[in-house]
Amino acid sequence: MATIRDVAKLAGVSLGTVSKVINGVDSVRPKLAKRVAAAMEALDYHPNQVARSLKVRRTQTIGVLVSDVANPFFTGVMRGIEGEARSHGYSVIFCDSNEDPDLERTNLDTLFARRVDGALIIPTNAHTAEQHLVRRRFPLVFIDRIPPSFNGSAVVADNFGAAEEATRHFIGLGHKRISIITGTLTLSNGLDRLEGFRKALQQAGLPLHDEYLQQGDFLLESGYRCGLKLLQHPVPPTAILCCSNQMTLGLMRAMREMSISCPDRVSILGFDDFDWAENVNPRLTTVAQPMMEMGKQAMQMLLRRITSIHEGVYGEEEKVVLKTELRVRDSTAPPLEVLDPAPHEV
Amino acid sequence: MATIRDVAKLAGVSLGTVSKVINGVDSVRPKLAKRVAAAMEALDYHPNQVARSLKVRRTQTIGVLVSDVANPFFTGVMRGIEGEARSHGYSVIFCDSNEDPDLERTNLDTLFARRVDGALIIPTNAHTAEQHLVRRRFPLVFIDRIPPSFNGSAVVADNFGAAEEATRHFIGLGHKRISIITGTLTLSNGLDRLEGFRKALQQAGLPLHDEYLQQGDFLLESGYRCGLKLLQHPVPPTAILCCSNQMTLGLMRAMREMSISCPDRVSILGFDDFDWAENVNPRLTTVAQPMMEMGKQAMQMLLRRITSIHEGVYGEEEKVVLKTELRVRDSTAPPLEVLDPAPHEV
DNA sequence: TTGAAAGCGCTACCAC
């Protein structure tokens, strides 16, 4: 493979001159520059970024550590990251920690060894394996979830507000028996959604029965299990807030198996909005998170940290909370009692 | 940041010795090795992979170029790739070409400049931008789609067989008016599915009317558009084979808008099997592709090419075709006429 | 078994 040396020789100039041409430094006479360009072309020369990285002590690479690629939510975030990274000349090394904290740590070490300029991370759980990197002043920003006691940079969705709005939507429809299937409560996104739900209920003066609070773990199976429990209750809820797309799928399965129709018997509202949500029967009312935007802003934040640390100033950690959007479709409707109220209730 | 030099100094040994310890060469006295290890620990030393890569002329990194991360099919493949890569000590640089051939080319150049040891690629379309890399003997394997006139390594699903099996499923159910919504026909996966469909029809002595052959482009909108055309036909088909998950969603939308129920009025069968397929109403019959397996085998194939090329032998290009699986659920059923045949048809 | 030294391909500094 041709090196800068070969190019210099063929063009009859020095290494330094070729380097300048490569890097667009314009203190090179056009004539020489042209000769160099011709030589590069002739030799099919492509600058070796590895060598460059070693010299300039920057790899123009960032690491992205997701807890599970299979989740389409992360996929959306990934798109945002990738686009923003590319437009700033960065490449991204991708790692999947498979929801495994040990793997997360190993991956982080790998990224560090490869000298990525910084990393974006969607943490697996309450683990704080990454704290040592924060202390080492390694540019790091968290996405979607914030581990407890973590005080680094992050971009998350307004989970509290989203759950509150969703719950109020139920309340506005006339629902009284409202239930929630939560995500993992050791994760900020899981907890915040529950709190938002609680607040909306409280403000409306509605009680929250213990049986109506089902704790899931964001995965399909738990949505199914919790759904079954809720629906088999002697006085089942008329509305269910489901805190992840996977769990919503599980809940739908439970409803189908029990032949409970939606929204007639129970209204459902899920987190995350994907293509399928608006094309299934009934079309699902959902809370849409700005996935791409989260990825994009996280990348921008990381870039800021990289440059500031590079300049020696270890600036303030930032935190950005992005608004969500409630998309009302057909899976939420007034409860039957309201449509056809018993006389004594009027 | 500590370097190998600092470690050597602190441990009172030479650079070479430290290097040996790092790389597990056992010609180092245990006593010294221990001293070195202690020094590394004390200095929080992490070997610089960039420097190592420059020296050994291998980055232990591969590039993955997908046409669109947002598609859950690629996500599945990605999981397979990542796991296999990691277990072999490889990292993956990820690029999304957004179905844009120019971007695909740019990304390929970036990967090359970064001196990845090889690349896995899900090409965008008929473009052959990558041919120059093949000629350059750069280790490359294609996944899912094979550009026409490409003769490099690849792992794909048995698209022909899958479509054939799916179509026969319709035929076995008693359908006579069977239609297909194809993918992009300039891509091998799009074309092979159409051919498999054709063959099954032919073998059963069934005609294929032009109006029943709708050409889509794998995307949701085209599924919707084609679905509408099909369903508005004076003599609509009783069964539709839909060649991608996105298009199936579009088709479902068309059916909902026209209030055509599935499988009563028309049976549908889609390509790709995701969580939502078996949890919507009705549960979808699908062709499942071995996504993870495709990623895994592609990575293994790439590894073989990397080592063989490294050893100077430019071995034969390989091609692997993986079996698919038909998952019969509730969206396919016998046509109404068969359930309640008119007397003269018996 | 260990150490010294060369060099991977590039950038950047300093003379000219």
Added chain:
DNA sequence: GTGGTAGCGCTTTCAA
């Protein structure tokens, strides 16, 4: 403007 040269952090001979 241009060229020579040192050196980024590591591996890998070759001698000792």
